[in-house]
Amino acid sequence: MKAYLGIDVGSVSVNTVVLDEAGEVMTSHYLQTKGRPIAVIQEGLKIACDSLGAGVEVAGVGTTGSGRYLAGVIVGADVIKNEITAHAVAASILIPDVQTVFEIGGQDSKIIILRNGIVTDFAMNTVCAAGTGSFLDQQASRLNIPITQFGELALQSETPVRIAGRCTVFAESDMIHKQQMGHGIPDLIRGLCEALVRNYLNNVGKGKEILPPVVFQGGVAANVGIIAAFERALGVTVQIPKYFGVMGAIGAAQLAMEEVARKKSTSFKGFKITGLPYRTGSFECNGCSNVCEVVEIFEDDRVIGRWGSRCNKWDLV
Numbered sequence: 624m625k626a627y628l629g630i631d632v633g634s635v636s637v638n639t640v641v642l643d644e645a646g647e648v649m650t651s652h653y654l655q656t657k658g659r660p661i662a663v664i665q666e667g668l669k670i671a672c673d674s675l676g677a678g679v680e681v682a683g684v685g686t687t688g689s690g691r692y693l694a695g696v697i698v699g700a701d702v703i704k705n706e707i708t709a710h711a712v713a714a715s716i717l718i719p720d721v722q723t724v725f726e727i728g729g730q731d732s733k734i735i736i737l738r739n740g741i742v743t744d745f746a747m748n749t750v751c752a753a754g755t756g757s758f759l760d761q762q763a764s765r766l767n768i769p770i771t772q773f774g775e776l777a778l779q780s781e782t783p784v785r786i787a788g789r790c791t792v793f794a795e796s797d798m799i800h801k802q803q804m805g806h807g808i809p810d811l812i813r814g815l816c817e818a819l820v821r822n823y824l825n826n827v828g829k830g831k832e833i834l835p836p837v838v839f840q841g842g843v844a845a846n847v848g849i850i851a852a853f854e855r856a857l858g859v860t861v862q863i864p865k866y867f868g869v870m871g872a873i874g875a876a877q878l879a880m881e882e883v884a885r886k887k888s889t890s891f892k893g894f895k896i897t898g899l900p901y902r903t904g905s906f907e908c909n910g911c912s913n914v915c916e917v918v919e920i921f922e923d924d925r926v927i928g929r930w931g932s933r934c935n936k937w938d939l940v
Contacts, residue, residue: 625682627883628671628891629876630698631709631869632660632690635729635757636842639667640872641675642880646716650674651869660690661920664697665897672894684891685709685879687871696920696928697901699892702875702882709874711735711742714838716877717864722834725853725861726870727823727843729756734828746827756842762795762815766808773812777848780813787818794818816848820856835859840870899923910936 626649631638637656641649652670654663675681685702686694687709695703706726714724715737724735732755736744748755763770784806787797798811806814824833837859843849844867853861866873883889905918915932929937 624679626675626679627876627880628668628681628684628698629709629872629874629879630664630667630684630686630688630694630700631706631871631875632656632664632686632688632694633728633871634689634731637663637667637690637694638869638872639671640866640869640876641671641681642873642876644880646877646880648866648873649679651866651872653868660693661697661901661903664690664694665901668698668894669897672897681889681891681894683876683879683883683889685875685877685882687875692928692930693920697896697922699890699896700879701886701890702878704875704878706871707733707735707742707745707747709871709878710840711737711874712877713870713874714840714864715740716873717866717870718836718838718862721836721838721862723831723837725823725837725839725844726841727755727839727849728841731755732823732827732841732843734823734831734833736831736833744831746829746831748827758794759819759843759846762798765795766812768808768812771845774816774846774848774850776809777813777816778851780807780809783810783813783817785818786811786814812848813852816846816852817855820849820852824856833857837861839863840867842868844868896922905931908932908937910934 625644627642629640637654640651643649654667656663683701684698686700687704691703710726714721726733733747760770763773784801787793839861844863850861902921905916908915908917913933917931917937919926920928
């Protein structure tokens with residue numbers, strides 16, 4: 624049996640997915656990066672390898688996410704695509720008539736507008752991380768509440784308070800102020816969920832025509848409080864895919880399948896790379912006034928990738 628591997632390397636996690644030839648998920652894994660993306664990429668590959676049965680051949684691999692180039696050169700990716708493309712492809716496969724995709728991860732959030740299966744518009748958060756998974760984790764920790772219970776508590780609220788959600792600093796300060804005024808935890812959490820949804824729609828979704836079906840994916844889609852706040856704000860049902868947390872990796876695997884079908888071969892190096900030593904380095908190029916910082920990655924002391932320059936002087940042939 625042939626299978627296709629997708630790897631999504633984000634700021635918080637490394638997600639790996641293996642699809643069969645019919646596009647069905649065979650295995651999926653979520654690992655926290657913890658500042659060690661290379662080691663966690665190797666760990667994710669080892670887990671994926673161990674979870675596949677005998678007779679399964681990985682016939683192609685795709686990478687996406689903010690660390691897609693790093694992962695791509697390590698594994699020998701057949702296709703390296705940005706998050707917008709990967710998430711749009713995955714959403715279109717699982718919900719073919721989708722018109723709007725919300726994606727909120729650990730450090731970033733994005734909105735993708737599709738019409739007739741084609742991406743027509745998109746936007747990402749730029750300078751503010753309010754509403755992302757890391758901020759919600761921080762608030763749950765401050766309130767001494769497991770993040771898995773955060774959304775359920777929001778649903779218990781009957782009199783939500785209005786929280787300033789335009790930035791993480793203001794939101795936290797306002798929550799502390801309202802807490803000191805005597806508001807209950809469920810009301811505070813629901814107010815925070817509604818503030819974060821307002822922030823998302825007013826900043827990331829500003830000027831976008833949000834039409835159903837609306838699909839919500841990314842790690843924050845596990846929070847039922849945020850889902851309910853989106854549905855109240857929009858007046859439509861928000862759909863949550865089964866594999867909402869690894870949709871980028873699913874899209875990367877699907878794109879790899881299409882690329883391999885076109886070129887009839889794969890560049891995948893095989894699972895042996897899980898045991899190889901890797902290291903990174905960098906240097907400044909003084910070839911012109913740009914003084915680019917060029918980053919290198921080494922495999923067994925051999926340079927296998929470089930990026931960061933504005934020209935092609937340091938590109939590997």
